[in-house]
Amino acid sequence: MLALAGVTLAYGDRKILDNVNWNIGDGDRVALVGPNGEGKSTLLKVACGVLLPSEGEIIKPKNQTVGYLPQNVMQTRGERLWDHVLSGHEEILAAGEELHALEDRLAFPVNDKDKMARLLRRYGDLQENFARIGGYDLETEAARILSGLGFSKGRWHDLTDIWSGGWQVRIELARLLLRRPDTLLLDEPTNYLDLENIEWLESFLLNYPGAVVLVCHDRVFLDRVALRTTEIERGQLIEYRGNYSFYEREKDLRREQLEATAKHQEKRIELVERFINRYRADKKRAKQVQSRIKMLEKMETVDVPVYRRRLQVRFPQPPRSGKDVLRVRNLSKAYGSNVVFSNAQFTIQRGDRVALVGLNGAGKSTMMRILNQREEPTTGTVEIGYNVFPAYMAQDHADNLVGRQTILEEMEDGSSPETRANLRGLLGAFLFSGDEVLKPVRVLSGGEKTRLGLAKLLCSEFNLLLLDEPTNHLDLISKEVLSEAMEAYTGTVVFVSHDRRFLRRVATKVIEIKDGVVTEYPWPYEDYEWYVHHEGK
Amino acid sequence: MRRSKRYRNIAQNLDRSKVYPLVESIDLVKRNAQAKFNETVELIANLGIDPKKADQQVRGTVSLPSGTGQTVRVLVFAEGDAAKQAQEAGADFVGSEDLAKKIQEGWTDFDVAIATPDMMRIVGRLGKILGPRGLMPNPKTGTVTTDVARTIQEFKAGKIEYRADRTGGIHVRVGKASFSSQQLLDNIRVVIDALLRARPTTAKGQYVKSLFLCSTMSPSVRLDINEVREAIRSGV
Structure with missing residues (x-):
């Protein structure tokens, strides 16, 4: 509790x-x-x-x-993954060490019977305590959690330094779940x-x-x-x-009830006021009027909270591009001997909304960077179609924001002189209004940083959106708004997301990266899910 | 869970709200054991202890006078003279590093593991495999001992281990459905007596909250705790 x-x-x-x-x-x-x-x-x-x-x-x-997993975790250095995950259990590790020390002691013969009996009694107590605090189950449980969170067995003894940001969160999550x-x-x-x-x-x-x-x-x-x-x-x-669905329904219901009560109260106040005004000068009714005035003073007014402003995203009508937006031929990428994917072959056409899916570390972000020509492929080509203007939001865009700057300065940095006049309006649509635009970027929450990233994106002209996890940290309502905006967008979108609802709503086409193989599925996400569950098995 | 027709038939004739006297419940469980093999009879106790506390552990061994009705496969970690003694006393598997290696590879086809104290250095490494299965040798249950021969004979003759789980529940096998009522009664009496003796001094409130008797594949029968206590005291 x-x-x-x-x-x-x-x-x-x-x-x-x-x-x-x-x-x-x-x-x-x-x-x-x-x-x-x-x-x-x-x-x-x-x-x-x-x-x-x-x-x-x-x-x-x-x-x-109490165990707490923060949104952004510090990277641990110089420790093996397995040791780090287990290190949350000081009590068990200490008990284990004591137990093993005593086992080593028992390996040498003890001639004194009493001493032997004492040693064995002590060993029995230690062993029982070790079992009670879960010592024997610790490693099995750690293995279960690490597998469940997607760490392949061969890498459990790797150093924690080599894992990327997303994996650092998983490492901390594994450590926390094991601590129970x-x-x-x-x-x-x-x-x-x-x-x-x-x-x-x-x-x-x-x-x-x-x-x-x-x-x-x-x-x-x-x-x-x-x-x-x-x-x-x-x-x-x-x-x-x-649960959340109940909350949504109930919230609407409570609001409706509150509105009805407020309306009823308003009517009543009006009636009473009318009475007061009518008989104010009437001596016979002076008492009644006074009591009604008092009643009005005592009455607690029902406040209906104003609707919170919603994020307003509308992607501008894009300049028309050629029919083929991206043509990928024989694309491969390898870092040294580590082949991320090979022989990728697909074409993205105007108006496609493509979800890039695959496990963490499968190469989705690498693919996004190559599509945006921020990274060179090992072999193969990415041809950009006629009249295509890409805009790219990286997964780690928040790291590129300058902490000292204010939101407004950050926006001004990336915008052209023509758009500069509209920056405040644009920020307002992304819920940074009034003095809020003068907040330094470093104090923003995860979701606010994502909103800023999206706002920055809109400062340029584009007709191909490349979004790497745009839904990270966004709250549920903003996510809905973003998916609506993406649905309404007539340009081309390639995006990475792990949010099932978002994927189902937005994607018209799926490109999967799995075990180094890139497969194109020309269907919406729901059909792809069905296929994976039924045919894929 | 969908139950079999056999199970449902038995359950229908059983009043689940009723508590049964010990002798009657033994007969009932024997009658209900209708599966096509010799079912094991089990005693289940729900104890009023807090198993999270170190001083409220209920664990020990008890020798069943009528045996368990099962062949017990005993594994012994020993070297030299002790190993020889173990072989002579009828241990099913005797060894040291070789057995540890086999177990590490996933083999656990035995019911009891016994070790001499000097072997615990090797056996300790097997904790994560033997511990969760309740097979880890422990001096408290007499399975870490210098007198391996006697321990093997005791376990072969029907010594069993009992241990409260994380919820304070205890499951102990007390024989087979093919045993006579008297044989089962003798075993149950010894087990309950041992459980009562093992009461931790720090346990608060009612110690034995409920008692059940069942066979492998039949519904359980609730025992009348007071009657059982009386029966054991008077030595029926």
């Missing part, structure tokens, strides 16, 4: 959490939802003790453990996971004995895992007793 009581956290005069109470019971599986930058990650940090609240307290029983804390706080655990691993994580969390709190923008995942939804809005928490 974990509870927040009267917690307030403020940065300057902006209250991120305002006198918040929150209970997480044993076995609870909570989805924490809310727009980007509203304080979801902050709430998790407060709950696990990384951030101290300005007021209020965090209550948890003495032996309760009583309360698990996960901040966007699915961002860098492939579909297969997301499904594995789903089943792992469904059987997890402790409590789980999830910040996640994969709707299908949230629907399957969460039993309860907490929404964070303007520093307040609102509870919904159901």
Whole structure:
């Protein structure tokens, strides 16, 4: 059990959490939802003790453990993956060492019977304790988790340094899951996971004995895992007793009810006011008028919260390109002896919305960079069609933002003099309004950085969009808006995403990279999924 | 889960809400063991302990007077004289590094593993395979010993190990359906007696929360705890 009581956290005069109470019971599986930058990650940090609240307290029983997976993890260096994952279990490792030391001691004959009996008794106690704290299951469990999260067995003893950013998150996730804390706080655990691993994580969390709190923008995942939804809005928490779909329905319903109540109240106020105005001068009714005035003063008005502004993305009408946008012939890429893919052959035509799918590390981002001519292929060619203007958003675009600059300066950097006049309007559509455009880039949340990346993209003219994981860190509503915009876009799109709903909505064509082989499926994503499940087996 | 016709028939004639006296329940379980093999009879206890606490572990061995009705395959880690003794006492497998290697490759076709203390250096490495299967030799259950011959004979004669799982449940086999009622009763009495004696001093509240008797493929029968306790005390 974990509870927040009267917690307030403020940065300057902006209250991120305002006198918040929150209970997480044993076995609870909570989805924490809310727009980007509203304080979801902050709430998790407060709950696990990384951030101290300005007021209020965090209550948890003495032996309760809390595990937290941050959105961006620090890269661990100089350690083997296997050792690093196991290193979360100091207690078990220490008990194991003591046990082995005693085993070595027992290897030498002891003539004193009493001494032998004492040694054996001690060994029995240690062994029992080791079994009780899960020492014997540790390695089996570690192997299960590492396989589930997509680490192939041959690489378990590699150094952690060589894994890319997305894999670093997986390493920390594996370490955390193995520790099995009583309360698990996960901040966007699915961002860098492939579909297969997301499904594995789903089943792992469904059987997890402790409590789980999830910040996640994969709707299908949230629907399957969460039993309860907490929404964070303007520093307040609102509870919904159901999964994400339930939350959406219930939220609309509550709003409708609130609107009806407000309307009813308005009518009533009008009636009372009319009465007051009519009989104000009437001596006989003076008492009645006074009581009605008092009643109005005491009445609590029902406030209907204004609709939060939604992200507004509309990709501009693109200049018409030739019919063939990208022609890929005999394309191969290898880093030294490591062949990423070979002999890729496909054509992307005007108006196609192509999803590039495959496991992490399969070479999707490499392919994107080659298509955008940021990287040279080992063999083969990528021909860009007539009148094609590409625009590219890399997976790690956030790393290229200059932290010191403000949002506005960042935008000005990448834009032409003609578009500069419209920058504020454009930023407004991406929910950076008023003084917010003067925020330094380094304080932005993951989702805000993605929004900025998309806004920057729109500063140039293009008719081929190359987006590498554009949905990362975006909240659910923004994701919906982005998928709508992409559906409405008449240009050509090539994108990478692990979000099933997004893929189903947007993709008209799928290119799969698997074991170095590139296959083109000229169908929407749902048909591809069906094919993989039925024919592929 | 869909149950077989045989199981459903038996379950129909069983009052699941009723608690049964010990003798009656033994007869009932014997009658219900209708599968086409000699079913094992099992005693299940739900104990009021907190297995997460180090001082509330319930674990030990008990010798069943009527045996288990099974051939027990005993593996012994020993070298030199101890190995010779083990061979003579009827151990099924005796060895050291060679056996460890075989086990590491995935072989676990034995029911009990016994080791001499000096062998624990080798056996300790097998923890992740033997530990989860409950086969790890441990001095507390007498399976790490210098007197291997006697230990082998005891296990062959019907000594069994019991251990509370993570939820405080204990499953102990107490014989075969082909045993006579008296044989089963003798075994059950010894097991329950051992369980009661193994009560951790720190356990709070009711120690034995519930007791069940069942055979491999039949529904379980709930025992009347007070009656069982009386029966054991008076030595029926």
